[in-house]
Amino acid sequence: MSINTIEKSTVDHVPIISQISPWLSSIVYNLGAKLILPFYFKNIIITGQEHIPRSGAVIVAPTHRARWDALIVPYAVGRLSSGRDLHFMVSANEMKGLQGWYIRKMGGFPVNTERPQPHTLNHSFELLSNGEMVVIFPEGGIFRGAPVQPLKRGVAKIALDVAQAKADLPITILPVSVKYSEDFPRRGCSVTVTIGQGLNVANYRDDSPRKSSFKLTEDLENALKNIHEI
Secondary structure (H helix, E strand, O other), X not given: OOHHXXXXXXXXXXXXXXXXOHXXXXXXXXXXXXXXXXHHOOXXXXXXXXXXXXXXXXXXXXXXXXXXXXXXXXXXXXXXXXXXXXXXXXXXXXXXXXXXXXXXXXXOXXXXXXOOOHHHHHHHHHHHHOOOEEEOOOOOOOOOOOOOOOOOOHHHHHHHHHXXXXXXXXXXXXXXXXXXXXXXXXXXXXXXXXXXXXXXXXXXXXXXXXXXXXXXXXXXXXXHHHHHOO
8 A cells, every 4th residue: 555545545433542641651661671571581681772773763573472572572672772662553353441441551553454444554654754663563463483474565565655755754664573482471481582673664665666565575574584583
């Protein structure tokens, strides 16, 4: 989907809101970093934090191996390590009731993983256009203990749309590997997070949108394999 398609999509939806609550996010970040994660995991090993951009639009593209990723990724990449907050694109099935309220207050927003709707793409486009960091799991689901799966092209398409509309805005796709010592992480297991070199989306704008999205997706998949399958 090109930016022109997104702009012309005028489906009447309730506006998506993913405004981060200052008080709740402060509590959650500190509880996670100082209590929950150290209590549950024996070791948390993080490498590559020097690759996290301190400014500009960033799509954080992690592997997805457990629900713990929702705490591990912000711990490794977010406020306490980079000074920047994250907005998660989350399956609409997870956005119900109290859990949905919590996710929204932490900056999450829903997506239909089978058929992403224009209003969801619009929201991710707006966040990135404002220089925010958005987390999108490019494999499209949880794959416990598995090698890197074939990636969806959605990450590349969104990134290229933003690059086309905001030529002066740096936009980076940041590959992140999250690996647990057990397929179903139990208390006392270990987790390793490896943050790879970011992909500069501006380098993929010369070809047609279709060719560019395929090439960018291929390079992202290879980048994830290089840091995950070692």
